[in-house]
Structure formats: C-alpha cells, structure tokens
Amino acid sequence: MALIVEKFGGTSIGSVERINIVADHLIKKHQAGEQLVVVVSAMSGETNRLIGLANDITNSPSPREMDVLVSTGEQVTIALLSMALQQRGNDARSYTGGQVSIRTDDTHSRARIVDIDGAKIKSDLDRGRIVVVAGFQGVDVAGNITTLGRGGSDTTAVAIAAAIKADECRIYTDVDGIYTTDPRVVSNARRLESITAEEMLELASLGAKVLQTRSVEFAGKYKVPLRVLSSFVEGPGTLITYEEEGSSMEAPLISGIAFQRDEAKLTIRGIPDHPGIAHQVLGPISDAHINVDVIIQNASAKGFTDLTFTVARSDYVACMKILNNLVTELNAQDVKGDNQIAKVSIVGVGMRSHTGVANKMFKTLADNDINIQMISTSEIKISVIVEEQHLEKAVQTLHDAFELEKV
C-alpha cells in the first residue's frame, strides 16, 4: 500500500465548498488503496487576519502569544476537513502539531523542526484512518506552541513525509506546478515537468513562494519524493528531482526567474577605511536580529570606503537608526537609503558549464532602460537589485531573452 503525504494550501481549503472538494478527492485516493496523511494550512487570508488582530492591540506582541494566536488558523481547517471525511465514512482524526509530537526549537515565529515521532500517525493509518495534521506549527521542549514561518505548512508536510518514510509527498496549491517564473506576473511562463532540488532551493530562497525554502531543504536532505500539483485541475504537476552534480549536462541554461519585492537598501558613505569596517557596521545590524542580504563594499576616495547592503523593507527604519548612530562613531560622511527596490534573480544549474549568462542578463536590462543598482552571484544564480517600479518589466524581458516560454 502506498504511503502518501498530501498538503493543501490556504486557497485549496479556503471555504467549506473547497474543503468538501478536498474530502472527495481524499476519499477517492483512499479507496484506491493509498494510506494518507493530510497536512493543511489555514484558510486563505486567515493568518493575515490574525496578525492584524494582534497589531490592533499592540505593536510589539509577545512572540509566544503571537504563535498561540496564528497557529489557530490551522486548528480550524484540520477539524473541518476531518468532519468532512467522517461524513464520507472515513474514521479520520485531526491532530495539532503538538499532538503528533512535531518538536521544534524555541525560536517563535520561525522555529525549526528537530524531531517528529511518527508512531501515532502510523498507528492511525494502520486502522484505516486518514490522518489530518495541522501545518505550520509545533511545540518546543517546554511545550510552548511554535510556528515555522510564513508558508511553513509545506515544511510540515515534507518533514512528516521524511519521518514516516512516505512514498511521495504531494503539495497541492493554486497553480498546477512550478513555473519558469510566477505565472501571475508573466502570463507566458511555462510549467516545468521537473526541477532539481538544488535549483528549487535557490528559487525558493530568492522569493518564489510556491514552496517554503525550509521544505526544499528537508526534501533534499532526506530525498523525499516531492511533487507540486494543482488542487483545482488534474495534471502531472512538477516533480522535484535529486540529480547528482554533473549529471545535468543537458540542463537548460536558466531554469527559472525569482523575485523579491519589499526590499530596502542602505549605504554608509565615506568611512575611514581600515580592517574591521564591515564587522563594525554589520555587527550591530546582526545584533538587532536583522538579516542582511546583498552586501557591497568598495573604496570611494583614497583611504575611504562605502558599504551598501540590502534588508527586508520592514527592517528599513530600524537599520537607518542603527547606521545614523554609527556615523559619528565611525567618523563616516553620511547615510543614504532607498526603500523602493526589488531583487530579480535568474537560476540554473546550466550556468556552471556556460559563460556569458551574466552578460546577457545585464545587456537585456540595459536595452530596456533598467538600471542595475547591485549585483550578486553564486555558482547557479545571478541576482540584481533594481528600482521596484521596474520589477515586472525586468522579469518579463529576462523571461523573453532567455526564451523560457519554449520547451
């Protein structure tokens, strides 16, 4: 009997009607002989609504209470889906993360799973039950509820699949697979039959929210057979593959384009240059638990240096404050900032064996009058920072230039 984990995102179970449709689908699969563990998100919009309620009360909610609050969205959907399955004759059971021992560290709002005890799930499966588990949540060692970060239900699903050694993990969402870029931004984006876990990891971490980054890390580590599919239309979806490095000689140059809105850039200029500047500037940023993304340091006038870096837009004001305090301390000239920027990245393992990709990217953007403000590269990706107003045009023209719409 095949052992399968299926995960349904917010839109897929966003109404009673949708929950009934998902229940029909699950019963059909169960009757066809699959043992099923189902992971669900909160109904679409619910997590944002809950965060909004907290923000109406305080602008600094306690991380612990925040997790108690936002984890409730998933408790609603596990119960409703289980009722719908029971209505159809299956003795389904719903469980919160804590009830099936999804143990995490204690980093509220972005906890990491450390252990899952699959025994309870397995014993229910053996009794013919469909097991419905709340995504996005776990408990720390002290029993506090934790959550895994936005989009975390993907990670719950993949982690359970790894823990119970499922034959496949299927992520059902509102698009019918992984595309060359977000199909809501580029209308001629193409669905990929398959993508390597390595490329998917880059795309996810560079902003393609179709899979949470951690879920791809988990999938790669435990080689979980993983597929992304639509819960609205039937189809093959996209398979995540685990090719060995070097076996992808025939891989296309570029597999996909990801982008991240809501970025901000800060520059501290004219710092007297000596060893330790980067540490002195970025240390206090890191102490404030702010993640820095792209960093550039270069010499300005002789003996002076400028340091520019990007952060999430929500951290812009806090960063500005820190840098303004540092100006006097470091004897720097001034601080400049821009919170209307975005990052566009092209990703492909084919870049390893080809040259000229970066040049083609830069020329395409230049031909379209899009100014590149910063560049960052790694072995299989090139990212550029551009003005946010040019984001859509940048993604579309790069998609055209690299002919991603073609097979």
Ligand code: ADP
């Ligand atoms: P769910 O609620 O099911 O978890 P998400 O909204 O988190 O769904 O993820 C699905 C969305 O990801 C799609 O609606 C699409 O707009 C977006 N997306 C971004 N990049 C891609 C991509 N490369 N391929 C497919 N979808 C993408």
Ligand code: ASP
């Ligand atoms: N409900 C959570 C969120 O909106 C988790 C998820 O949907 O995966 O981020």
Ligand code: MG
């Ligand atoms: Mg999601």
